[in-house]
Amino acid sequence: MDVNINFWKWSELDAERRRRILRRSEEDISSAIEAVRPIVEAVRLEGDAAVLRYTREFEGAELEPDGLRVSEEEFSRAEAELDKSLKRAIENAVENVRIFHAAQVPSAMEMIEVRPGLVAGERAMPIDSCGLYVPRGRGSFPSMVYMLAVPAKLAGVKRIVMVSPPESDGSINPACLYAAHLCGVDEVYKMGGSQAIAALAYGTESIRPVSMITGPGSAYVAAAKHLVSHIVNTGLPAGPSESVILADSSADAWKVAIDLLIEAEHGADSSALLVTDSVSLAESVRSYLEDCIIRLPEPRQGFVRSVMAGYGGIIVADSMEEAAAIVNDFAPEHLMLHTREPFFTLSMIENAGEILLGENTPFSIANYATGPNAVLPTGGKAKLYSPVSVRDFIKYSSVVYASKEAFENIRDDVIRLAEFENFPAHAAALKNRDKTGKYEL
Template identity: 60%
Template sequence: MILQKYTWKDLSDERKEALLDRSETDIRNAMEKVAPIIEDVRTRGDAALKEYTLKFDGADLAGMPVRVSDAEFDRAEASLDGKVKEALEYAIENVRRFHMSQKPKGIEMVEIRPGILAGEASRPIESAGLYVPRGRGSFPSMLYMLAVPAVIAGVEHIAIVTPPGPDGTVDPACLYAARLCGVSNVYRGGGAQAIAALAYGTESIPPCQKVVGPGSMYVTAAKRLLAQIIDPGLPAGPSESIVVADETADPELVCADLFIEAEHGSDSSALLITDSSRLADEVSAYAEEYLLRIPEERRGYIRDVFSGYGGIILVDDMQQAIEVVNLFAPEHLQLQTASPLDLVAKIRNAGEILLGSKVPFSVANYAVGANAVLPTGGKAKTWSAVSVRDFIHYSSVVQVGDGAYKELAEHTTALADYEGFFTHAEALRIRQKRSNG
């Protein structure tokens, strides 16, 4: 049986912890392996990047520039099928429309009291590195999910790194998507070595202030180790999903949607949570048949997922289902229930919430418009999807009028004296003396 079944109330604390922990243990172990790679790229730059690209991606970049040329962009565009171009244009426009609403509208001041104004001035960060994975497929969708909000935010320097194919070329759909987004700096490189290159810079890749993008456990491990050098952005590691379904759900659709995120890789996690034992049995039966229709490479990933970080969890009722969801804090969450809107208010922790059977994870991953780069590893308890806000920082702006100053100074002096900060209070007393003539 491909889908293991668990009854939540019967699971030991250790088994619950293992399901909730998913691939986080693997990521912690990976940190030891990537530490020397990071140091090697820091000291040897492009040479180390190229050596690791040959070792891990099988691409010999000897004699090839790390940066993708304009001619390669042209060839990529010419080689793409028209339907793929149209799909990219459609999806990117949807993502752009969604994210435009997140762009700050200049300085917005609030009158705290008469004569006291406070607000925020927004500015884009100066540079951002975008990591686009490729190891288990090509991901132009990840590229535009990252590039569109960065461009809308106004980031001056955007660098995209992505693993090349065996011949050293970058995926043509990724290059076309980058061009549609208005980003021309694309570099060959993946894994921990690419994250190190973005953090420290190499002869070809300028250092970036922030690095954003999903990746393998090694990419996630590298970002954690480099968190003192760069802002590593939201924690976006191996893919994870939960489908919550009740007895009204279509078992074939539930099965199909459960497999979507599982095919990303062996370190993904995919769970069905249901209060219907009948639905669980029917989904499990479909899974055996459905697996045989899946290409062998993806079939292997799915088997690995459901023997490790996946399966079916039986709960007593929908209330308990939501309790499990909030504990897990999944990257992707889909509700296939009779009244999904009734459950939304009870969900505290999820990267995205998809309502009903007409929003499988795939349409949200590609083309709905909302960002599909989401927090993983339980970090949806405090993190949100990538947005324009990820590429903007804010400065508080304060202005005080003459009429408001006296009262403000009196209260501030009292608090400064209480806390024992002499110069805080003295600066105000000096002003008061001058005011008194």
């Protein structure tokens, strides 16, 4: 069976074709917004009844109102069911993620002396509650649980809630439950899709509302987040998976090919690109890809075929400078540098969610266990956003103290600025500070 793999020479593409490649599979959620609006509204008005109805309709799971929350017995059963090697793999990955993210925890308060007697700083405090959305569309993802829960726990969030779509029998994947328990998640609920987002935002009889919702999901989940963003922080924009490998003539074509398949198997809406200045490397990689793809089982093979014929493939640039410029325009979620001097190539990169250096750092190990977070900005948002971190779960308050001397030194400047901006009460508060009972403008 033939495999269709896009193969482009960048200099020969017109502006529209380039725009389509750079836009990739980020879905326009406008149509999804109208589809989920009545669901979100129903959950707001009806609470658990609506959640149970949509869980039955979309997940095929028949739950009772008291069955939405995962019980202690279910957590215990999940731990008992899991293979020891899988539990050990989860535990090791969690520890690596915890070690990395612990370095992001800020001091409770840091102050600097702006001028003599004028001290200012920031006070870091965790948000009070957060909802973690863990999808279950094409599989179950315990790695998503700890990538979200570990930084939230380290930040000191007082109440961490997880939601995930149940299986048709009403259960949550045991590996996800084990990871949630290991990371200190306080509550887990069997709900997914737009109804789960609405429940987290508005609350129901079973679940109290949260201050923040984070975690990737479908276009319908993204649309629901959009609809509730006026009452809750909806976190990092994370859509379909995407990756770019930037390679030069020194790269091992076999390793490039098998690494290119990693993110492509997530789904047909994913994007996976090789960008290189070497025609010979590009042709070798294409040959290897054709052989590898037909060996993948379904449904992953179907996903990869769709990606390579759609928003993935191979781009040949005229130079490494042009190749790096393409990568920076694309601003990928995942970027791997298969180059002779990856640390030098790193200096050419401005926009990427994560940057993996060298042939021994494939996307797989970063997705699971190297420590840095694998929940990353997609759709070009790496130009503006960062990976999920402890900082996402912390808010800051400015703190200022002025001595009498500092007040006197800054007083006249502030009066002048307040009068210029026509705020007489601002200025009067400084002018009349020592004139109790006598207010003069």
